Amino acid sequence: MFSEQDPAQALFGAALELLxxxxxxxxELRQKLADKFPGADFDALFTRLQELNYQSDQRFAEVFARSRVQRGQGPLRIRRELQQRGIGSDLIASALEQADTDWFALAAELLQRKFRGAVSDALPREQQLKERARRSRYLAYRGFSSDAIHWALDAADAFEDGGSP
Structure with missing residues (x-):
């Protein structure tokens, strides 16, 4: 069928193996294949892959966003990671919208799971502030906005006091 010497077919096969x-x-594909196939015609490869619907940045972004939401990551971190993978801002916005996530509720759920309740009033004020800052850093690292972080901290306090978040 194809000779082993056909570089375009070898490139296509390597891309299919990754996909x-x-x-x-x-x-990502370009980075993974560039060392193995220097000087390859990546534009032709991507055209062919997209015509066959084997590669789609939109599909990648949606799958990536869903998987990161399931891991408990917030929109800021997901956005940054997608940008690092070469996804455009319009596709990122679409993927985050497709994820259909209540970021505030997710932040509160993560906080509840990780820390099991509110900051204790029995602690001295300085320790309370340090503990709130620690919890805030945890959510910030996971990629939540400051609004979601404050809401989650307040929700944890309200829940501990007998209210609902």
């Missing part, structure tokens, strides 16, 4: 394992963005 058979998981979705990849165009940038």
């Amino acid at each position: 058979s394992r998981r979705e990849h963005s165009r940038l």
Whole structure:
């Protein structure tokens, strides 16, 4: 069928092998294949892959966003990671919208799971502030906005006091 010497077919086969394992963005594929195939015509490869619907940055972004939401990551971190993988801002916004997540509720759920309740009033004021700051840093690292962090901290306090978040 194809000779082993056909570089375009070898490039296509290598790309299919990567895509058979998981979705990849165009940038990821290019980075993974560039060393193995220097000087390859990546534009032709991506055109062919997209015509066959084997590679789609939109599909990659949606799958990536869903998986990160399931891991408890917030929109800021997901956005940054997608940008690092070469996804455009319009596709990122679409993927985050498709994830259909209440970021405030997710932040509160993570806080509840990780810390099991509110900051104790029995602690001295300085320790209370340090503990709130620690919890705030935890959520910030996971990629939540300051509004979601404050809401989650307040919700944890309200829940501990007998209210509902």
